[in-house]
Amino acid sequence: MIKLENVTKVYKGDHVALRDATLGIDKGEFVFLVGASGSGKSTFIRLLNCEEVPEHGTIHVAGKDIGMLGRWKVPYLRRNIGYIFQDFKLLPNKTVAENVAFALEVIGKPRHVIKKQVPAILELVGLSEKMSNLPSELSGGEQQRVSIARAFVNRPLILLADEPTGNLDPQTSIGIMRLLDRINRTGTTVVMATHDRGIVDTMRRRVIELDRGVIVRDQARGVYE
Amino acid sequence: MAISPVYALRETGQNLWRNFMLSMATVITIGVSLWLFGGFFLFNYAVDNATQRWEGGIEFVVWMNPEATSEQNANILDAIMTSPEIQDYTFVDQDAAYEEFKDIFSDTPELVEVVTPEVMPPSYRVVPVDPDADVVAELASQFEGRPGVKTVVSANDTIRDIQDLADEVGTVFLAGSLVLLAAATLLILTNIVSAIRNRGREIEIMKVVGATNWFIRIPFMLEGIMQAMLGAVLAWGGLYVIDQRVIGRFSQPDSLELMAGFQVESDELIFTGGLVLGIALAVSVIGSSIAVTRYLDA
Ligand SMILES: Nc1ncnc2c1ncn2[C@@H]1O[C@H](COP(=O)(O)OP(=O)(O)O)[C@@H](O)[C@H]1O
Ligand SMILES: [Mg+2]
Numbered sequence: 220m221i222k223l224e225n226v227t228k229v230y231k232g233d234h235v236a237l238r239d240a241t242l243g244i245d246k247g248e249f250v251f252l253v254g255a256s257g258s259g260k261s262t263f264i265r266l267l268n269c270e271e272v273p274e275h276g277t278i279h280v281a282g283k284d285i286g287m288l289g290r291w292k293v294p295y296l297r298r299n300i301g302y303i304f305q306d307f308k309l310l311p312n313k314t315v316a317e318n319v320a321f322a323l324e325v326i327g328k329p330r331h332v333i334k335k336q337v338p339a340i341l342e343l344v345g346l347s348e349k350m351s352n353l354p355s356e357l358s359g360g361e362q363q364r365v366s367i368a369r370a371f372v373n374r375p376l377i378l379l380a381d382e383p384t385g386n387l388d389p390q391t392s393i394g395i396m397r398l399l400d401r402i403n404r405t406g407t408t409v410v411m412a413t414h415d416r417g418i419v420d421t422m423r424r425r426v427i428e429l430d431r432g433v434i435v436r437d438q439a440r441g442v443y444e
Numbered sequence: 445m446a447i448s449p450v451y452a453l454r455e456t457g458q459n460l461w462r463n464f465m466l467s468m469a470t471v472i473t474i475g476v477s478l479w480l481f482g483g484f485f486l487f488n489y490a491v492d493n494a495t496q497r498w499e500g501g502i503e504f505v506v507w508m509n510p511e512a513t514s515e516q517n518a519n520i521l522d523a524i525m526t527s528p529e530i531q532d533y534t535f536v537d538q539d540a541a542y543e544e545f546k547d548i549f550s551d552t553p554e555l556v557e558v559v560t561p562e563v564m565p566p567s568y569r570v571v572p573v574d575p576d577a578d579v580v581a582e583l584a585s586q587f588e589g590r591p592g593v594k595t596v597v598s599a600n601d602t603i604r605d606i607q608d609l610a611d612e613v614g615t616v617f618l619a620g621s622l623v624l625l626a627a628a629t630l631l632i633l634t635n636i637v638s639a640i641r642n643r644g645r646e647i648e649i650m651k652v653v654g655a656t657n658w659f660i661r662i663p664f665m666l667e668g669i670m671q672a673m674l675g676a677v678l679a680w681g682g683l684y685v686i687d688q689r690v691i692g693r694f695s696q697p698d699s700l701e702l703m704a705g706f707q708v709e710s711d712e713l714i715f716t717g718g719l720v721l722g723i724a725l726a727v728s729v730i731g732s733s734i735a736v737t738r739y740l741d742a
Contacts, residue, residue, distance in 0.1 A: 297654035308645060324451060325655035373653070
């Protein structure tokens with residue numbers, strides 16, 4: 220599903236954010252990216268999403284060499300990738316349902332599809348009651364659920380999450396992880412950057428550790444360490 | 445992938461409303477600039493139409509009576525041909541005069557209807573050797589009052605003054621309109637950039653969920669194009685006023701008068717309107733393209 224070969228990302232000023240990374244992630248895997256702040260976790264995720272372009276190496280996502288993808292094809296690749304932000308990034312003047320519908324609207328989904336899929340996904344994340352509320356009327360955990368619903372409503376093959384629990388208390392984080400786990404069990408590949416030790420140690424999933432841009436550990440059923 | 449028109453219109457409408465004041469300023473600037481630009485064209489058309497008889501060095505016209513005998517005609521022709529002060533001449537017969545009349549007054553069919561070729565005066569359009577006004581006046585007066593001659597009209601200083609004035613006024617109009625047009629382009633650009641800034645998060649989400657570049661761009665571009673279209677409509681109103689109230693006032697239904705035909709033909713008016721619309725479209729497409737490529741695709 221995801222394959223990196225000798226991928227190096229250098230930012231302006233010769234700053235190497237990812238060095239010679241080679242790894243594969245299969246369909247349906249759940250992967251934690253761990254490492255200190257600045258170790259390159261976000262860079263790794265942004266590379267998969269075509270937000271950044273590597274200086275060296277090739278990246279395959281969903282069977283496509285994304286380095287060879289024309290610029291106009293990138294949006295179509297992204298329709299297969301859900302993206303969850305640490306700070307939710309909900310649109311403040313749209314309701315919960317409208318926020319989720321927005322993701323379908325802007326990729327040209329017909330109205331009847333939107334009408335069917337939005338309530339279904341809100342049901343899945345447990346927010347059916349709040350679909351007419353504004354984000355400001357929700358708790359942090361609920362806002363993150365909306366953001367997950369928006370990322371997953373188009374049933375992507377891959378879900379990328381950059382510290383999705385970074386702004387949440389431990390109790391709320393557990394709820395979010397249960398939700399991501401459920402989504403993963405539907406066959407969706409999940410790549411999640413985190414430095415939440417408790418979560419990683421509890422879930423016991425594959426752990427990839429980065430240290431100053433270098434992959435220093437890749438462990439099945441790993442712990443945070 | 446098709447863009448839902450409902451989506452595009454809703455987004456465009458919201459953007460326009462958000463920047464209402466700035467949008468108004470943009471629409472007015474575009475309107476005034478295109479109005480000046482179109483005015484330049486109308487004025488030029490009117491001057492051309494009024495002075496077309498006076499081009500190619502023609503300085504005076506000897507109008508014959510329609511009933512003049514062929515002997516009277518021959519006398520005048522002989523005088524013109526033998527005069528050392530006359531370089532060239534053109535004879536416009538009754539049919540040609542009728543065509544010219546129809547051309548000048550094509551917008552006033554009721555006038556054309558009552559006229560037939562038989563009542564049109566034939567004329568000699570004369571090019572003197574020396575175009576000096578005094579020489580021309582002296583030369584023209586030699587034909588005044590001769591048998592068969594109805595009247596002699598010379599271009600004199602008035603026509604030349606009008607042509608010069610038209611050139612100067614036109615240049616000012618044109619320069620002013622181009623400066624305003626540049627300002628309008630910048631306003632369109634600024635509007636769109638501010639709209640893009642206001643909607644940074646929406647744009648970020650659209651990109652991340654896989655909206656195409658065009659899908660993201662089009663509402664913004666439509667905003668600029670719509671402002672320009674409204675400006676063009678404003679300019680049309682202004683041009684109509686110029687045509688009816690300013691130019692129309694000078695037009696006189698007498699083909700022998702000096703200012704005859706100082707008016708704009710309907711096809712010229714339509715062309716000017718189309719030109720104004722085309723420029724509005726071009727300016728807004730350019731302005732909004734720069735804005736979206738520069739601030740959206742980065
Ligand atoms: N857009 C950027 N331009 C320049 N340097 C960057 C940029 N993004 C990240 N970096 C640098 O690259 C390194 C890795 O950053 P990041 O991938 O955000 O790490 P993490 O998510 O693990 O905290 C950091 O040192 C950071 O300062
Ligand atoms: Mg990060």
